Amino acid sequence: xxxxxxxxxxAGSDVIQDVLTGLLAIQHRGxxxxxxxxxxxxxxxxxxxxxxxxxxxxxxxxRLSGSMSVxxxxxxxxxxxxxxxVQPFWIDFPLxxxxxxxxxxxxxxxxxxxxxAGRNVxxxxxxxxxxxxxxxxxxxMLRKGDAVTAEDVVAATHETFxxxxxxxxxVGIIAGVGMYAFRDPFGIKPCIFGRKxxxxxxxxxxxxESVVLDVAGYEIVRDLKAGELLxxxxxxxxxxxxxxxxxxxxxxxxxxxxxxxxxxxxxxSVYAARLELGTKLGEQWKQTGIEVDVVIPVPxxxxxxxxxxxxxxxxxxxxxxxxxxxxxxxFIMPNDKARQSTIRHKLNPIxxxxxxxxxxxxxxxxxxxxxxxxxxxxxxxxxAAKVYLASYSPPLVNPCLYGIDMSTKREFVARxxxxxxxxxxxxADHVIYQTIEDMVAAVQKVGPNRQxxxxxxxxxxxxxxxxxxxxxxxxxxxxxxxxx
Numbered sequence: 241x242x243x244x245x246x247x248x249x250x251a252g253s254d255v256i257q258d259v260l261t262g263l264l265a266i267q268h269r270g271x272x273x274x275x276x277x278x279x280x281x282x283x284x285x286x287x288x289x290x291x292x293x294x295x296x297x298x299x300x301x302x303r304l305s306g307s308m309s310v311x312x313x314x315x316x317x318x319x320x321x322x323x324x325x326v327q328p329f330w331i332d333f334p335l336x337x338x339x340x341x342x343x344x345x346x347x348x349x350x351x352x353x354x355x356x357a358g359r360n361v362x363x364x365x366x367x368x369x370x371x372x373x374x375x376x377x378x379x380x381m382l383r384k385g386d387a388v389t390a391e392d393v394v395a396a397t398h399e400t401f402x403x404x405x406x407x408x409x410x411v412g413i414i415a416g417v418g419m420y421a422f423r424d425p426f427g428i429k430p431c432i433f434g435r436k437x438x439x440x441x442x443x444x445x446x447x448x449e450s451v452v453l454d455v456a457g458y459e460i461v462r463d464l465k466a467g468e469l470l471x472x473x474x475x476x477x478x479x480x481x482x483x484x485x486x487x488x489x490x491x492x493x494x495x496x497x498x499x500x501x502x503x504x505x506x507x508x509s510v511y512a513a514r515l516e517l518g519t520k521l522g523e524q525w526k527q528t529g530i531e532v533d534v535v536i537p538v539p540x541x542x543x544x545x546x547x548x549x550x551x552x553x554x555x556x557x558x559x560x561x562x563x564x565x566x567x568x569x570x571f572i573m574p575n576d577k578a579r580q581s582t583i584r585h586k587l588n589p590i591x592x593x594x595x596x597x598x599x600x601x602x603x604x605x606x607x608x609x610x611x612x613x614x615x616x617x618x619x620x621x622x623x624a625a626k627v628y629l630a631s632y633s634p635p636l637v638n639p640c641l642y643g644i645d646m647s648t649k650r651e652f653v654a655r656x657x658x659x660x661x662x663x664x665x666x667x668a669d670h671v672i673y674q675t676i677e678d679m680v681a682a683v684q685k686v687g688p689n690r691q692x693x694x695x696x697x698x699x700x701x702x703x704x705x706x707x708x709x710x711x712x713x714x715x716x717x718x719x720x721x722x723x724x
Contacts, residue, residue, distance in 0.1 A: 241498050241643050242314045242327070243269030244340040245447040245456075246411035248419035248472055249307040250440035256304045258436075258445070258456045259311040263292045265455040266448055268500060269342070270313035273326040277338040279415050280306030287326040308413040312340040315645065325367040328412070331377055335388070336415025339373045342448055343408030343429045344643035346703070346710050351375075355403065372410060375403045380414075388417045390471050390479055397422050397469045397483045405705050407491070407642035407693075409464075411446045418473040421446040425484030426702050427466025428491050428642050428693050430505050433478070434458035444472055449503040463506050466490075489702040492692035493644060495683050496633045497541050497604045508687020511544055516682035517632040518545030518602070521674050522552025525600070525630065530670060532600040532628060536560035536593060538615060541604045545632045549602055560593040560601075561615075583614045594622035605633040606673075609653030609666055616667040629668040634676045638699040639715070641706055 243266030247255040259276055274295045275287030284303050288295040292313065312327040330338035345351070345368035352363060356374070363370050379399035383392040393414075400410075400422070407428035411421045423431045434453035436443045445458050453460055464470060467484020490506050501511040525532075534556050537546035540563065550557035564586050593599075599619055606612050612629055619627045635654035654662055654673075663671040676697050683692065695701045 241269055241645075242312060242340075242342040243267075243448040243452075244310070244312045244327075244342055244409075244411050245445060245452050246310045246340070246413065246419060246421065247308070247443065247445045248413065248476075249443040250438060250476070251307060253307045253438065253440060253443065254305045255307060255309050255443065256301055258443075259309045260292065260296060261456045262445070262447055262452040263311045263313055265452045265500075267292055267313055269448060269498060270315040273314040273323075274312065275314075275326045275328055275340075276304055276309060276311045277328040277330050277413075278304045278306040278309040279336070279338070279413055280308075283330050283332060283336060283338060283415065285328070285330070287323065287328075289323060289326070308415075308419060310338050310340050310412055322366075324365045327367065327369055329365075329367070329369050329373050331373065334381060335377070337373065337377045337380065337412060338415075339369060339376070339410060339412035341369050341372060341408045341410045342643065343424065344368065344406050344641060345371055345404055345408060346406035346641050346706060347404070348406075349710075351403070368406075372400060372404050372408060376400050376410075388414055390473060390481070393418075393420055393471050394469060394481050394483060397481075401425050401467065401484050405703060407703070409448070416474075418471060419444065419446070420469065420471050421464060422469040422483065423464045423466060425467040425486040426693070427464075427468075427488045427506075428702070430490065430494060430499070431464040433461045433464060433470055435461055441476060444476075444478065446470065449499055449505065451500045451503040454502070460504075487702070488690055489693040490690070491642065492679065492683060492694050493605075493633070493640075493696065496679075498644075501541075501544055506687060506690070508683060512686040513683045514541070514544035514632070515548045516685050517674065517679065518548035519552055520678040520682050521545065521602075521630060521632050521672070522549040524675070524678065525549070525553060525672060528670070528672065530628065531598065532626075533597040534558050534560075534593065535600045535602060538601060538603040538611070539563040539587070542602045542632065545604070546602045549600075549630070549632075553600075555600075558593045560590055560599070560619075561587040562590065563587055583611050587615070587618070589618050589622045591622045594619050594624040596623060596625055598626040598628070599624045600628045600630060602630045602632060604631070605636060606631045606653060606662075606666075606671075607636050608651045609662075612653075612666045612668075620667075626669045627667075629663070629666060629671045631671075631673045632679075633674055634679055634697045635662075635673050636696050638696050639711060640696045641701065641710060642693065642695070644696065
């Protein structure tokens with residue numbers, strides 16, 4: 241899972257400050273690397289490993305000036321955490337195209353071995369975005385005239401949809417021509433369009449989440465639809481083209497964990513969805529008949545749901561853990577060793593909220609069990625009489641092949657275990673998960689009544705093209721990454 245922002249301003253404008261503001265607003269989506277590519281007569285780039293504030297300095301701003309720019313924050317799904325894999329990517333010849341994306345190309349290995357090898361193309365990185373860029377640009381090169389038209393961009397997007405499988409939202413610029421954005425045919429990854437009025441006219445932006453546009457002062461226009469292309473040429477008139485024709489299946493895990501609570505995704509408030517998720521789980525907990533004294537969230541994402549869960553149970557909501565804000569999100573750490581070594585550094589308990597109490601600890605999800613196991617241990621060390629665990633998402637039991645770093649079957653603590661066995665494995669007195677039905681109902685209640693991609697919970701991959709070879713290839717990538 242990554243985050244992006246692309247901005248197209250009026251001629252002579254400089255959009256770099258808005259790009260940096262946007263990247264800071266979506267730093268939660270990727271903490272391994274950041275990059276910006278701008279166009280001002282030629283492409284200029286700055287990319288590096290680390291947080292936005294670590295990669296970019298004052299001295300870089302003048303070089304990155306221009307009215308067209310693409311920014312990205314990354315955590316690796318395909319590829320290693322190396323500078324050569326940091327987005328955005330671009331080509332200069334025979335036409336200038338820059339691109340960034342959020343998602344995962346499921347047939348990346350097949351493209352490298354068959355499609356590109358057959359054209360004698362050697363990819364320079366291990367990042368799947370490079371494949372998307374070359375398929376898109378290759379079709380643009382086949383245009384009939386010298387100028388790049390909207391029809392050419394539509395054809396390039398169609399070719400991308402035909403060749404590139406998986407989940408991806410893409411943004412980019414064509415040097416001196418315009419800005420484009422498209423969402424994969426199933427619309428699995430989010431993509432939202434906005435604008436801001438300036439003295440010289442509208443400045444347009446496309447981002448991963450609505451909060452990016454809010455913070456940078458943009459008016460939200462709308463989310464891109466599944467399989468839709470947005471094109472803004474030099475006439476500065478946004479045009480929308482429906483290129484793909486598949487059922488919309490947005491990722492439900494965005495509402496559970498990845499998106500900021502102040503974001504709206506496809507018309508649904510993430511905050512409101514989490515409130516409803518807490519209500520649903522509270523009602524389910526009441527059916528167990530187990531009494532608790534307090535509900536404590538694992539910060540940050542579980543705070544919202546914990547409030548409504550506590551209300552349903554009629555017990556206090558308390559902050560039992562203080563989070564060190566200078567330690568990154570452990571879920572998106574690149575390997576198990578890094579995750580486990582940061583959990584205790586990240587969360588410090590408040591003893592008075594645990595001592596002698598029957599504590600219900602709520603988290604957004606339980607994936608590998610590393611965090612949960614440590615949290616239960618900490619709660620007992622603080623003198624808790626009972627330690628119960630709850631997850632406001634269902635058990636994660638299947639690899640996500642669409643851009644979330646949980647792609648090996650061996651990682652899931654819930655896979656092949658009963659609830660009692662999971663509780664024993666984590667050291668808890670009792671464990672409860674949200675049901676898939678309640679999860680879907682909670683999100684549908686606060687937004688459009690649509691179906692979602694929930695393959696990590698039920699194993700139904702909406703793209704319909706997931707093969708054992710894909711599963712094996714991506715699992716191999718994951719295992720290699722954990723060794724580094």
